[in-house]
Amino acid sequence: MHGKGTAFLMMIVTAMVSFLTFSYSYVGAGEKPAEVRKDDIPKFFVPSPPSSENFPCSKCHQFRAADKTKRKLQEYHTTVELKHAEEQRWCYDCHEGDKLKLQNGQLINFDKSYYLCGQCHGIIFRDWKAGVHGKRTGSWDGDKLYRLCVNCHDPHQPKYKPLEPKQPPKKPADIK
Amino acid sequence: MSKEIRKNPLEANLHRRTFMKGIAAGLAGAVLPVSAADAFNWDSFLQKHFKEMSDEEIKRVIERLEKEASLEWKKNIHISATKALPNVKFGYGLDLSRCIGCRKCVYACVEENNQSRMPQVQWITVLRFKKGEKWTDLENSEKYYKPKEVPEKDFFYMPVQCQQCENPPCVKVCPTKATWKEPDGIVVVDYNWCIGCRYCMAACPYGARRFNWAKPNIPEKELNPEAHYLGNRPRYKGVVEKCTFCIQRTRAGKYPACVEVCPVGARKFGNLLDPKSEIRYLIENKRVFRLKEDLNTEPKFYYFFTT
């Protein structure tokens, strides 16, 4: 009687364990550790724009206490006029120490700044990776040189600056 | 038949023979201003159609053309005759939400493709339209805009060049088959076969073709010596030319000059037969349209919007 009960219990436990093992293998299916996740980040870039003379930030900020009150800066960094969701954010929402800060707190280097922009500009990020947003040079059937977002867009005033157009064509009556 | 001097009211002696001599002299005199221009070249005159020549013949023709071009332009020109790559059909994408109308593409094309500066030839035309106004009939376009800065508020820009149609009306009407569609989809012109009748220009719905009304004029310093027989080699007076998707670059794997120079990346290019190309991506993911699609010319130049 005891033997039969134990056997039955063992069967239930085995079934449950197998069931749980199986089901756990489906949890986080996108994060299968066996496969490398493809995130289509481009391989080649033109040189990034030069860093400001204030880089690295820790040069000064190591010795200053961080005042995280949102305000208009008076002492330093006065040339930076933020025109980029300035109602909702300010410096410390994107900058931390010598790196950039993502929404989940993760810190990234300046040469991967596209992750930061891509947080809000998801469609553009996807298009940029596919090569459809922004300038790309190289070979149509080979390697292509990308640009970082900041190569064309000033991150503090990202609207693309107008430029002077080249000469219009000659009118037909003026071609002699 | 009398040989008499016929009496006439003027009482002048008008011999038939004198009259004939006078006519002959007059005609001869009229013909004199014939300029003793270029010496007549039999090889050039009898040159066969490009598609009829064997590879060997093409090589010899190119040698002759390179020599002629070097003498003419005082620079060593290299003319290639690369054939179309297999499994390739070129497609072009133009992002209308990005083009700012700066015309850098126009001038990059002029330099890359050895277009005449005087008289001016520009293969790319940039049209400007007012936002909110009728524009599909193109009559509301403006191509001579000259503001201080672009883009201008309330306007958008649409560059037009040869659409490399799959069903090209220009090829259909050319009386000598001097223009045809290559296997990789580029519509080309054999500048040594074209007779300059300009029927193709009347047939093109996109105003893409240009005629050399006079001898092309290119400053020596700006001449691009890397050329293709069907593309950017220096051309002649009296023949038709147009955009060839930079055949000398694209058959070597590179992007056309206009794609590379566009500062905002509004121009996209690739192989329509490659499912992973950027051109396929944008056709499949963006709202694309083509100009004058109702004419069924099947252009390979797609306009799209990303915002």
Next chain:
Amino acid sequence: MITVLFKALGRTVIGDVRYYAWLSFLMVVIGLGVNAYMQQIDRGLIITAMRDQVSWGFYIANFTFLVGVAAAAVLLVIPAYLYQFKPIKEIVLFGEILAVTAIIMCILFIMVDLGQPMRVWHLLPVIGMMNFPSSLLAWDVIVLNGYLLINLLLVFYALGRFVQGKDYKLSLVLPLILLSIPWAVSIHTVTAFLYNGLPARPFWNASILAPRFLASAFCSGPAIMIILLQVIRRASKVEIDNKAIFKIAELIAYTMGINLFLLGAEIFKEFYSGSIHKAPLEYLYLGLHGKALLVPWMRTALVFNITAFVIFLLPKMRENFYALNIGAVLIIAGVYIEKGMGLIVPGFIPDSLGEIYEYWPSSQEIIITAGIWAFGALFYTLFAKFIIPVYTGELKIGNQ
């Protein structure tokens, strides 16, 4: 026979002072035309006013008008040969010579319009690479040259028979005549299709184009004939019955009526429908966006055509030589404007990208055109002078 023909050739340079003056005048104009053409060979077509926006102009306009004139010779052929309408039979020869002259002028206009005229052999089949049947220009080359050949054969056959004092054998020449009728219609239809088949040019891409071409051709060609016949009658011993001239005038009335009706149909369609495609017609008759260079010309041509229609319609008027000749001149001028500049230029206005470039021929273009017209006049004059003595029986075998 050869002796007779040589004697006839000799006659071409005998005439009175008016004849020599006429020939000299034509030679001078031809000389100026050749001179201007040499400049064009040297500098290129840039000496014309044509540019990329309006790539066909005055030369092609003249070509189109003259193809119509050539086709109209058939209007005389049908009654003459088929219905044995005696008065017309006598003068059909001069109509065929007009057709030959007109075709030669057409070929000359094409040659001066080409950017690389030396390469014209590329157009030929076998030695060149003629794009037949796809290109309508290839068709045009075939039909125009074929028409030239047919007419030359007919003329020289008739000539040969007259030299022998005989009438032509209808049985021998009937197949060729029967061929020449649809062929004449086809040369002008092919030329119309050349423009018609281009969806890029909505002004031309209208089904009405081919019928309009034929209707206007069949007014202008016979009108030229009316004037030429009177000149020939005045200047030589050829007898031409008034009935022939009046018959031609009657036929012109009907064809001009059709031409005006078709014009009305076009105007209704474009302006009532009101689509963007009304722009070229608007440019012609009303001006477009302030550009109105051709408006006075088109309105004048319309007035000419309507006036001439009335003159030719009323028998009393068309049988009065004064009114008849005014009517003929009005028709020639009206159709020349309407079918020449009034057809070619608006095909390109606005151009494919919406631009308006107002084309007006440059002075060199006009001089070269005048040179070709003078050459045509000279050709016709000499040919007629050559043929008339044979035709009248003055020169024939056994009658030197």
